[in-house]
Amino acid sequence: MFKMAYAEIHDILNRAKLDQLPKLDISILRNVVVEGMIPYLKFLAYEMGFRAEIRMGDYDNIVQESLAGGSGIVKKDTDCILIFSKIDGLSWSLARNFASLEKEEIQNQILNIHKTITNVLGGIRNQTNGMILWCGFELPLYPSLGIGDGQIASGQSEIIAELNNFLRSSLRNIPNAYYVDLNLCLARVGGRAFYDERYWHIGRAPYSREGLAEIASEAFKYIRAGKGKNKKCLVLDCDNVLWGGIIGEDGLSGIKLSKVYPGSPYTEFQQEVLNLYSRGIILALCSKNNDKDVWEVFRTHPDMVLKENHIAAAEINWEDKATNLKKIAINLNIGLESMVFIDDSEFEVNLVRDAIPEITVIHLPKDKSVEYRNILASCGLFDTLALSAEDRERGDMYRLEALRKKMQNEAPDLETYLRSLEMVVELNLVDDYTLPRVAQLTQKTNQFNLTTRRYSEADIRAFMQAEEVDVLTLRLSDKFGDSGLVGVCILKRSKQTALIDTLLLSCRVLGRGVEDVFIAQALKLARQRKCESVIAEYYQTAKNEQVKNFYPRRGFESIPRSSDKEGWRYCISLSGPLMEEPSYFKEIRSFLNE
Numbered sequence: 001m002f003k004m005a006y007a008e009i010h011d012i013l014n015r016a017k018l019d020q021l022p023k024l025d026i027s028i029l030r031n032v033v034v035e036g037m038i039p040y041l042k043f044l045a046y047e048m049g050f051r052a053e054i055r056m057g058d059y060d061n062i063v064q065e066s067l068a069g070g071s072g073i074v075k076k077d078t079d080c081i082l083i084f085s086k087i088d089g090l091s092w093s094l095a096r097n098f099a100s101l102e103k104e105e106i107q108n109q110i111l112n113i114h115k116t117i118t119n120v121l122g123g124i125r126n127q128t129n130g131m132i133l134w135c136g137f138e139l140p141l142y143p144s145l146g147i148g149d150g151q152i153a154s155g156q157s158e159i160i161a162e163l164n165n166f167l168r169s170s171l172r173n174i175p176n177a178y179y180v181d182l183n184l185c186l187a188r189v190g191g192r193a194f195y196d197e198r199y200w201h202i203g204r205a206p207y208s209r210e211g212l213a214e215i216a217s218e219a220f221k222y223i224r225a226g227k228g229k230n231k232k233c234l235v236l237d238c239d240n241v242l243w244g245g246i247i248g249e250d251g252l253s254g255i256k257l258s259k260v261y262p263g264s265p266y267t268e269f270q271q272e273v274l275n276l277y278s279r280g281i282i283l284a285l286c287s288k289n290n291d292k293d294v295w296e297v298f299r300t301h302p303d304m305v306l307k308e309n310h311i312a313a314a315e316i317n318w319e320d321k322a323t324n325l326k327k328i329a330i331n332l333n334i335g336l337e338s339m340v341f342i343d344d345s346e347f348e349v350n351l352v353r354d355a356i357p358e359i360t361v362i363h364l365p366k367d368k369s370v371e372y373r374n375i376l377a378s379c380g381l382f383d384t385l386a387l388s389a390e391d392r393e394r395g396d397m398y399r400l401e402a403l404r405k406k407m408q409n410e411a412p413d414l415e416t417y418l419r420s421l422e423m424v425v426e427l428n429l430v431d432d433y434t435l436p437r438v439a440q441l442t443q444k445t446n447q448f449n450l451t452t453r454r455y456s457e458a459d460i461r462a463f464m465q466a467e468e469v470d471v472l473t474l475r476l477s478d479k480f481g482d483s484g485l486v487g488v489c490i491l492k493r494s495k496q497t498a499l500i501d502t503l504l505l506s507c508r509v510l511g512r513g514v515e516d517v518f519i520a521q522a523l524k525l526a527r528q529r530k531c532e533s534v535i536a537e538y539y540q541t542a543k544n545e546q547v548k549n550f551y552p553r554r555g556f557e558s559i560p561r562s563s564d565k566e567g568w569r570y571c572i573s574l575s576g577p578l579m580e581e582p583s584y585f586k587e588i589r590s591f592l593n594e
Contacts (some may be wrong), residue, residue: 024050031089033205040216066123098144132177175458228443270305280391312398322355390484498526539567
C-alpha cells in the first residue's frame, strides 16, 4: 500500500526526469472507469526505473479492443495488458438481480461470460505476446440471498467464485497471462474503504483511491517480476527484528521470542522469512553485535524458527552497516540492487539509504512488532512468476558456495582449486520442463548477461517452435552439490550466419570457466547447423560491464557500428579450429556429442 498522499505522488512524478527512462507500455481494457489509477501505475513504474506509457481503451469495449477493433490500443510491442471486467458490466443480472434468476438463466449467463473470456484472451494473443493481467471478479459484500447465500449450492458467491476459477484456468493455459485477485485487495483495504459508491453512480468509477492504489500495487508485483526487477536477497538485523530486545544485554532467556505475546510477533516474522527462504530468497545477517551471542540464539533458543543453515552470509560485528552490506554483496556475488535490508533503527535505515541507494530498505519500528510479518509479506519485492526447483534450493546453494570459497583460499593456485571441484557440465536444448527456469533467468540475470534481453515463457516457447532458433541450457554440479540450470544461450540462424541473441550465466557460477564451455559449445552447435560464422552482441548496462570484453578475449573480431545505441557487435569465422573447453572439468555432457 502507498504510504504517501495522492498529491505527493503527482509532485514526485512532475519533478522526475521520466524522459530519460526506458518505456513501459501498458494498455488498459475496462468496463469501468479506472483513470484514477494512472498516477499510481506511473509512480510504481518510476520506482522500478521505467517511464509508464498508459493507453486506456474505450469504456466497455473490451471484446472489440481485444479483437483489434476499437482504438487498437493492443499492439505487438505492448508490455502489459491490464483488464478490468467488473461482473456488473458482464452480467447485471448475476451481480444485482441474482435472487430473481432461474437456474437455467444463471447457467446461460455463466456460459456467456465463459465465451467472453475465451474470445478476449484469444484476440489479445493474436495481437501480442505481452503480459496479460486480468483482474478477477469481486465477491459481493452483501449477497442477494443474504445469509442464506452460503447455505445453498450455487449461491451468488459460489457462482462468482466458480467464474474466477474458470478465469484462472483460462489464464493458466495462455502463456504470460496471470490472474490478479481483487478479492485479496478488497480484504486488505476493507469493503467500505475499497469502493466509492458516489463515483460509481455518477460515473461508473467503482474504486476509491485507496482501492485503486492497492490494485495497482498488486498488479505491479507481476510486472516487476516479469521485468526482472524482483529482489533475490533479504538481509536482516537481529536485535528487535528477529527477536525482541538486545541479546548482548538481555541474554538468551531475556529476549522476547516465543509462541505467545510479546514474543509471538517475532516468531511469526521469522516464519515469514522462512517462507521466503523456501521460495528461493537468499538470507543474510547484518548486525552490530557479538558474533558468539547471535549464533547462540540460532543454535540453542527453543523458539528460533530460522536456523544457522538458512543463512548464506553474515556480517556480525561493530562496523557500520553500509560497509557490511557491501561485504555481503561481494561474498554472495550479487548486485546491491538485488538486496533488501531490514532494520528497526531509523539511524541505520537512513545511513544505508544515503550510502547505498541501490539497496531497498524496510524500516520496522520497534513499537509495531505486531505488524512486522505483514510489512514483509505485503512488500511484493520478492515475488516471481514461477517457482523452479533451483529456486527452492537456492539458499543451500549459496551456503555451499561459502564452502567452495574456503577451499579456494586454501588451494595453492586457481587451476588446482578448479580441478579439485570435480565439475560436471550438462548442455541440452530447452524443453517443457526447463522452459520456466530459462524464462526466469532471462528476466533476472544482470551481471553475466551480454544483451540483457528479457523474455517471457511465451517468447521462449516461440523460440522452441522456430526451426531457425536454438535455446541451449547449461547445468553445473560439483562435489559439493548441484547448482542447477544456470546458463542460457539463444542462437538465431539466418542462412549461413548465426547470431548469439542471448548469453547469460547465473552469478553463482562465475569465475569457474563455465562461460568458456558454454561459448565453445554454442560455436560447435552453429557449425553443426551449417553456419559459416557467428555474430555476437554486447549491450552495456550499469550491471554487466564485467563482460564488456568477453567476446574479443575469445577470438571474436569487432564489427563497426553506426551508433552507440546499437551496442557492440563481433564476428568469428567457423572455418578454422574452434576454441576448446578448459581441461579441468571432470566431465562435459552435451547433446552435441550424442
